[in-house]
Amino acid sequence: MEEEENRNPRKNWDFMIGIALVLFGSFRLYQRTLAESGWDYRAILTILFIAYGGFLIYRHFQNQDSNKN
Numbered sequence: 001m002e003e004e005e006n007r008n009p010r011k012n013w014d015f016m017i018g019i020a021l022v023l024f025g026s027f028r029l030y031q032r033t034l035a036e037s038g039w040d041y042r043a044i045l046t047i048l049f050i051a052y053g054g055f056l057i058y059r060h061f062q063n064q065d066s067n068k069n
Contacts, residue, residue, distance in 0.1 A: 015060040021053025 025046050032043055 011060060011063060014056045018053040018056030018060065021049050022057065025050035025053060 028046050029043065029050070032046070
């Protein structure tokens with residue numbers, strides 16, 4: 001029980017970081033499409049950051065569901 005409480009702040013930070021990565025990455029990708037620049041390594045890196053943020057959010061909700069059982 002005590003170990004679970006110690007890990008809770010880490011899970012919350014991962015969730016907030018995931019939201020930030022998705023939001024800022026999406027905004028950056030949107031700005032790139034408006035500028036009509038080519039798809040270089042920066043665009044691919046931005047998509048990878050968005051995917052990692054989505055994974056952090058997904059993992060947060062998966063852990064939350066497993067803790068209820």
